[in-house]
Amino acid sequence: MSEPWAGGEYGDRGRCVLAPNPGIMTLDGTNTWVLREPGADRSIVVDPGPLDDGHLDAVAATAGQVDLVLVTHHHLDHTEAARDFAERMGCRVRALDPTQCWRSDPVTDGEVLDVAGLRAQVLTTPGHTADSVSLLIEADRALLTGDMVLGRGTTVIVHPDGDLGGYFDSIAKMRALVTDGRVDTLWPAHGPVLPDAAGVLDHYVVHRRERLAQVESALSALGLSPADLPPDVAEHPTLPRQVVEVVYSDVDESLWGAAEWSVRAQLAYLASR
Numbered sequence: 001m002s003e004p005w006a007g008g009e010y011g012d013r014g015r016c017v018l019a020p021n022p023g024i025m026t027l028d029g030t031n032t033w034v035l036r037e038p039g040a041d042r043s044i045v046v047d048p049g050p051l052d053d054g055h056l057d058a059v060a061a062t063a064g065q066v067d068l069v070l071v072t073h074h075h076l077d078h079t080e081a082a083r084d085f086a087e088r089m090g091c092r093v094r095a096l097d098p099t100q101c102w103r104s105d106p107v108t109d110g111e112v113l114d115v116a117g118l119r120a121q122v123l124t125t126p127g128h129t130a131d132s133v134s135l136l137i138e139a140d141r142a143l144l145t146g147d148m149v150l151g152r153g154t155t156v157i158v159h160p161d162g163d164l165g166g167y168f169d170s171i172a173k174m175r176a177l178v179t180d181g182r183v184d185t186l187w188p189a190h191g192p193v194l195p196d197a198a199g200v201l202d203h204y205v206v207h208r209r210e211r212l213a214q215v216e217s218a219l220s221a222l223g224l225s226p227a228d229l230p231p232d233v234a235e236h237p238t239l240p241r242q243v244v245e246v247v248y249s250d251v252d253e254s255l256w257g258a259a260e261w262s263v264r265a266q267l268a269y270l271a272s273r
């Protein structure tokens, strides 16, 4: 753990209200992002988070009038309160996954959300889940990443909803925005804001490539090569766990369940190449 994280104001358009749901997977809790153009009276609320009255009251007080609730992906720590909160604020819920929408159409890749002068562009960024989206707030050179990039550690890719090929592509898409000078800060859905977007995204790729190399060497220690893997290797009853015990021996055993999801995703990726 580094410095404590409590949310706050970022750029001219971002306010983060931290939800009281800390945990192994949620770090300090879910970051609920309120986005509003300076001086405007209407907001977008991203990832209302858990059904917790105190949290939702704090979000409502920060947000004022809400035009739109957006959820970055379907996981419950982001979406649980979405519909109730939208109903309370008299607005819609939008998401990439139609089943997460309420009184609205799904968002599409490249779509620009425009609320009282605030412009936020939706980018499909699959990897953590198939329905993960990020939001580009170009006026603040900020990218709101959902769970694709976290404020600490690295994200979990849960096979088969998450997929490592998509993940690499999405991280590259984010990195291109940094290279083009359109983004320099990442606003994650858990943990602190990341002012060095380039450094973090590059680290994410290096870290995944290292883990992949470790999975390959664990396979060879077990007498297997990626070429031997069947297409459904991720569903194998014992192999993913065997790989976890080799590759994640340096990681606390409480995280091995999550690590096994990641290893299944890695094996699926290796089998598909």
Ligand SMILES: [Zn+2]
Residues within 6 Å of the ligand: 073, 075, 128, 147
């Ligand atoms: Zn998630």
